[in-house]
Each structure stands twice: as C-alpha cells, then as structure tokens.
Amino acid sequence: MPPPRMPDWKLPTLLASILCAGAALGWLAGNSAWVGLAIAAIIGVVFLLTRLRHLQRAMMAASVTARPLQDDRLMTRAHLLASNLRDLRQAADRLPDAVVLLDRRQQIRWFNHAAGSLLGLNRTRDRGQLLTQRMAHSELADWLRDGAKGQLDDVAAPGNKDNQLNVTLLPFGEHQQLLLAHDITPIKRLEQVRRDFVSNVSHELRTPLTVIHGYLELLDPEDVPELAPVLGEMRAQSKRMGQIVEDLLTLSRLETQHEVIDERVPMAALLATVRKEAAALSQGRHQISLESTANADLFGSPKDLHSALSNLVSNAVRYTPNGGSIAIRWRREPGGAVYSVSDTGFGIPASHLARLTERFYRVSSSRSRDSGGTGLGLSIVKHVLNLHQARLQIESEAGAGSTFSCHFGDARLLAPDAGE
Numbered sequence: 001m002p003p004p005r006m007p008d009w010k011l012p013t014l015l016a017s018i019l020c021a022g023a024a025l026g027w028l029a030g031n032s033a034w035v036g037l038a039i040a041a042i043i044g045v046v047f048l049l050t051r052l053r054h055l056q057r058a059m060m061a062a063s064v065t066a067r068p069l070q071d072d073r074l075m076t077r078a079h080l081l082a083s084n085l086r087d088l089r090q091a092a093d094r095l096p097d098a099v100v101l102l103d104r105r106q107q108i109r110w111f112n113h114a115a116g117s118l119l120g121l122n123r124t125r126d127r128g129q130l131l132t133q134r135m136a137h138s139e140l141a142d143w144l145r146d147g148a149k150g151q152l153d154d155v156a157a158p159g160n161k162d163n164q165l166n167v168t169l170l171p172f173g174e175h176q177q178l179l180l181a182h183d184i185t186p187i188k189r190l191e192q193v194r195r196d197f198v199s200n201v202s203h204e205l206r207t208p209l210t211v212i213h214g215y216l217e218l219l220d221p222e223d224v225p226e227l228a229p230v231l232g233e234m235r236a237q238s239k240r241m242g243q244i245v246e247d248l249l250t251l252s253r254l255e256t257q258h259e260v261i262d263e264r265v266p267m268a269a270l271l272a273t274v275r276k277e278a279a280a281l282s283q284g285r286h287q288i289s290l291e292s293t294a295n296a297d298l299f300g301s302p303k304d305l306h307s308a309l310s311n312l313v314s315n316a317v318r319y320t321p322n323g324g325s326i327a328i329r330w331r332r333e334p335g336g337a338v339y340s341v342s343d344t345g346f347g348i349p350a351s352h353l354a355r356l357t358e359r360f361y362r363v364s365s366s367r368s369r370d371s372g373g374t375g376l377g378l379s380i381v382k383h384v385l386n387l388h389q390a391r392l393q394i395e396s397e398a399g400a401g402s403t404f405s406c407h408f409g410d411a412r413l414l415a416p417d418a419g420e
C-alpha cells in the first residue's frame, strides 16, 4: 500500500515545527537551544528517510504493476508493424513487374517474386550481391554500369530471354535505389499480331485490287461516254487503294527489319532523280532548286533511301500552293550531313508536329486526299531513317512553310570517289 499522499505545504511545515520544538525544548531543559535543534534535525532526517523508503517501495510496486501494460502496448505495435511489413511484401510479391531494392553500392537488399523469374535472381544466393555482377554480360548490366540514365527499353530479360523488359532505376531514401523492370512481352506480342494482321490484309487485297484496276484500264471511256466521269473516278480511287496497300506492305517490311543491306548510294544521282520527280509532279507550278555541297555519298539501302527522300519532296510539292518555291539541300553539319526539303507552302500548326509521323495522321484529311496522299508517307520516312540511325527534324509554321531535315551521322557517309 503506498503511503497516503501529503499536501505539498505540510512536510516543510512539519520539519520546521520539529526543529522549533527541539530548539525550544533544549532551551527550556538546559538553556541549550543548539542541542535541542540538533536532536530535532536528526529526528527530521530519520523521518524523511523512513518516508523515502516508503515512497521507493510504493514506486517499485507501481512499476511492477505498470510494466506488463507497457510491454503489451509495445508488443501490439511490433505485431502491427510486422503484419504491415508482411502485407507490403506479399503485395510487392504479387506485382507482375520486377522490383529490386539496392543499397548505395548497388548490392541487392530485397527483391520480389517477379524479379526472381525475370532477372534470374535467387533469394538465398543473391541477397547482398552486386546486381551488376549477377547480371554480368547482359545489356542491363552495361546500362547500370553506364549510370542507368533514362529508361532502358526493349531489353531481353536476363532470367528468361523470351521476355522483353523496360527498365528504370529510381533513387530513394539515402542513396538507395529501386530497380523496376516492366514486362512488355504481352504488348510486344500484340504489336506483332497487329503487324501480321496489317501485312496479311494488305497481301490479300493486293491481287483483287490489281485485277479490278486492270479491268478499269481496259474500259475505254469513249466506248461508254455517259460513264466517262464515273470511270475516271473509279480509276483514281482504285489507284489510291493500290498505293495504300503498297505503302502498308512497305511499312510492314520496314517494321520487321532490324538492319538494312548496306550499299553505296550515290547522292549526286539520287538528288538528280528526286529533283526530276518533283518537277514532274509540280508540272511547272513551283520553283524547285537543288543545292548539294556535302560532297558525300550515303551508305545504306538505295531503294529505301530513295523512297524516304522523294517522299519529302513529293509532300513539299503537294502542300505548296502554285507559285511557291521548294529548296532541296544536301549539306555537311558537325558529325554528319543533312538532307533537307524546305517549302513556302501551307505549313503545319505546332500542335500537329509531334504526331505527324504516325500512320494515317493528317493535318487536313481533305487536302491530303485531294493531293493523292495515303497518310503513310512520313511514317515510312521515319522508319527508313531509324534503320539508318538517322533522325527526322520537322520545322514548320502555319502559313509560313516547312522544312523537313534528315540528319545522317558520319558513320553513314562515304567519300564520293572512295571504293566500296
């Protein structure tokens, strides 16, 4: 039982009274107030010690009864934390994407189930190991060693070569990193299905269209004058459909191709051809100029490069009103050479520029159709340039004309007089 708690003023008053009483008694008993005071002080100390011991016992008793309560609370919190941690781990383990926690030295601290299968990691063997060592001789390890800048796209999964990954490295906490590998295999499969579908449909359409077009050519409008306008329209439309099918087949081929058969492409001849084609299409409606100062040939696919470069010229002619001018240029630039086509035509509003190379994307559908476009030209240009590690740059302003530039690196250039 703890001693009853005294009011705060009582103890000092009691001690003072004891001391006073001691002094008074000492003086009365033998005229020695100091002796009485000393005896009273000893009594006071004994009283205080006794009380202190009581308090100590009471506190110990209280702490013995309080500990289980505190321990209970701590235990509950620890259980809660452990169960939250377990839930988080289980959730992370269910993710279809690989997640790897790395410390500041890129040693593996933890990874989820998907990381095990996609990256080929093993819990007992690989924890604490350097990730770059575990992934040695893979594109992923090279990317990590080079500083893991940006996102690594379309890389084969080290744990299963049939899977394709997009990988990102995110910093977090104090110099820790989180490696995320998104499995893009299903998307890649779907893309392949789409490519196959477009290619198969185009192949299937090609033969019947050729037959229809052939018969339409055989029909002479003079034999059926009343049908002459209809025949003209049918011929134009079947020609357009034929062109769409050819462009789709070209795109399918370019998409499945990973590299080109490299040959010398003599630029002087190619530029002359491109200019001749532009003049034929323009029929004298535009001023067409050619400036060739690069003094270099290209190294790549002659057929595909011809298709890409003439596409840009054909666009310039089709989207420039009569009386406008078109400039074709082949010039050197630091690190390579640039082929560009500038026109003084309709131009393109800035909001359309980013989507221009998408299939069937048109700024104005009617203008494209009227000028015989398929909406696939720039898409073909982009694919051809990608295969030649070149880049397409588009500068344009509505009403102020456009410049389409193809930037080729030094590795794609050959001196015109050099042998193969």
Ligand code: ADP
Pocket: 315, 316, 319, 320, 343, 345, 346, 347, 348, 356, 361, 362, 363, 364, 368, 369, 372, 373, 374, 375, 376, 377, 378, 379, 402
């Ligand atoms: P299309 O066959 O319709 O010309 P492209 O892929 O070649 O298809 O071009 C896509 C769109 O980009 C065109 O429909 C047109 O709106 C725009 N475009 C392309 N080149 C030019 C240009 N030189 N001037 C203005 N617009 C252009």
